[in-house]
Amino acid sequence: MSDRAGTGTTPLAVEHEDRPELRHHFADVVQQRNAASLGMWWFLGTEIMFFGGMFCGYLVYRRAYFPEFAAGSKSLSLIAGTVNTAVLICSSLTVALAVRASQLGKRKLLVNLLLATMFFGVCFLGIKGYEWHDEYVHHHVPTFYFNAHDLVTDNPNLHLDPQRTKIFYSLYFALTGVHALHMIVGLGIFSVITFMAWRGRFSPEYHTPIEIAGLYWHFVDIVWIYLFPLLYLIDRRPGA
């Protein structure tokens, strides 16, 4: 590492005047790119801890109140959950293709792929919002008006405790809500990099913002990949 920094043609800690995209404290663009990428990976490590705490709470309560969790899970729309998973996977594809377009310096393709990603992101939030509205109408939002007696009467032989289904919906809204918040933040980040791409700020030598924003987007996709089976597919067996 010190060798690379010391023997390069450009001395360390001097502005690279011929290359405005290369900050003075980096020896070359590769080092700069790796540092930025590593920073995003550290951040994603903290994000794993952030979601991990909620996942842990979910697992503990799911074990304790399994019948209520299974009934709550069954009240969610399997179609909407599956479609939303597919929508996010499509957005991850467009992100991967966008990073590729930026590596190849294809500006127009890059802008289109970033717009496609944002389109899929908005679709996801739209479907999610539709589901939330459905749960609001059924009084499944854990507030003062919460009412899960429909679940109790739908499963008469399970003798469900409505208060325990409230725990399921609390975790459901916390997890999907925080995930949706990450999607909204992602859309904000993508708006900025789409604008930058449209202005022609990226090149095959410099496209770090695309790459690390892409890492973030893929991470949010992975969180949903786990949320889908954990929330929607607790117990979908026929007759169970």
Place this chain on the structure above:
Amino acid sequence: MAEHMEHVEHSEHIGSSSFYWLIWAILIVGTVLTALIARVDLGAFNTVVALLIASCKALIVVLFFMHVKYTSEKMTKAVLIAAVFWLLIMLFLSLSDYSTRYAG
């Protein structure tokens, strides 16, 4: 050393678009498969299979979409493995506690 540096400068992996489409197809098939298998009665294995498919999908995204398979930066892999490892410690110890401390 100079030759090595030259190599590093151009070593950024650029995947082919058909490869990314293939990864996309595998992920979509995995999603449909999860939803279908959930409706088949496998007993306690329903959850195991669902989480196994989810983990395969996550691994594919990390390796190919997030370029971890191609990165020359070993620290990226170290950070990723450390983060997942700590998550598993938290989940495993918490669940082993809760599943042995109370009878019900």
